[in-house]
Amino acid sequence: MQITVLGAAGGQAPGQSLTGFLIDDAMLLDAGTVGSQLDLAAQRKIKHVLITHAHLDHVSALPFLLDNLIGRVPGPVMVYGLPEVLQALRDNIFNNKIWPDFLVLPTPEQPVLKLQPVASGKPFSINGYSVTPVSVKHSFAAAAYLISNPGGTVIFTGDTGTVTELWQTVSGLAKVHALFMECSFPREQREMAKMTEHLSTDDIASEVAKTGRGADMPVYLYHCKPEYCEEIAAQAKTINHLRVRLVTGGEVFNFIG
Numbered sequence: 001m002q003i004t005v006l007g008a009a010g011g012q013a014p015g016q017s018l019t020g021f022l023i024d025d026a027m028l029l030d031a032g033t034v035g036s037q038l039d040l041a042a043q044r045k046i047k048h049v050l051i052t053h054a055h056l057d058h059v060s061a062l063p064f065l066l067d068n069l070i071g072r073v074p075g076p077v078m079v080y081g082l083p084e085v086l087q088a089l090r091d092n093i094f095n096n097k098i099w100p101d102f103l104v105l106p107t108p109e110q111p112v113l114k115l116q117p118v119a120s121g122k123p124f125s126i127n128g129y130s131v132t133p134v135s136v137k138h139s140f141a142a143a144a145y146l147i148s149n150p151g152g153t154v155i156f157t158g159d160t161g162t163v164t165e166l167w168q169t170v171s172g173l174a175k176v177h178a179l180f181m182e183c184s185f186p187r188e189q190r191e192m193a194k195m196t197e198h199l200s201t202d203d204i205a206s207e208v209a210k211t212g213r214g215a216d217m218p219v220y221l222y223h224c225k226p227e228y229c230e231e232i233a234a235q236a237k238t239i240n241h242l243r244v245r246l247v248t249g250g251e252v253f254n255f256i257g
């Protein structure tokens with residue numbers, strides 16, 4: 001499993017792009033950043049998009065991706081999300097007002113976009129991976145995704161406040177390749193993080209402790225608000241007993257198995 005970080009920030013600024021992870025070459029996890037980092041040939045390889053939640057910083061590149069693909073790829077792009085999230089995309093983006101309804105274009109029989117609802121705790125398969133959504137605490141509906149190959153599991157929390165169910169699920173995994181974990185704010189903004197259902201660097205150690213897993217699990221922080229990214233990166237180094245650091249756009253991870 002190869003993971004390319006297209007964007008890892010919770011806002012936009014020069015050098016900071018919105019959240020998007022490319023998994024191998026056919027799967028995306030969130031679509032805040034796509035077309036600004038992938039050429040057209042690479043965009044045409046994308047067949048599956050996992051959406052954590054409907055906030056604009058996680059879906060804003062999806063309309064432009066589909067616009068590049070329509071009429072140029074044989075099959076649809078499958079977009080996966082909780083039912084409420086997919087409904088929000090239909091109602092508010094692909095509604096023939098903000099953007100064309102790609103669910104019926106270029107033809108209703110063979111559209112460029114198909115929506116596939118997923119359920120928390122119910123695994124499904126994509127390209128040989130087992131993918132499990134787990135509901136988290138953010139916005140009106142949000143999910144983390146666990147993506148497993150025979151060698152282990154990569155976890156993406158998506159945006160979330162402090163949670164229990166996700167960490168219980170992670171505690172039961174046989175092997176974890178890595179935990180990609182949101183951290184939007186530095187320690188000093190802990191209250192702001194709580195109010196907006198995000199995590200601060202102050203929450204990382206206690207949340208990771210809920211998994212019961214040791215320091216052998218790499219923890220990669222992402223979704224820093226641009227003005228705080230440097231501070232979060234510095235504070236991450238002070239979190240004891242964890243292989244934890246901030247990730248940035250352009251990084252590539254390879255997980256065996």
Ligand SMILES: [Zn+2]
Binds near residue numbers: 010055159
């Ligand atoms: Zn976000």
Ligand SMILES: [Zn+2]
Binds near residue numbers: 053159
């Ligand atoms: Zn959000």
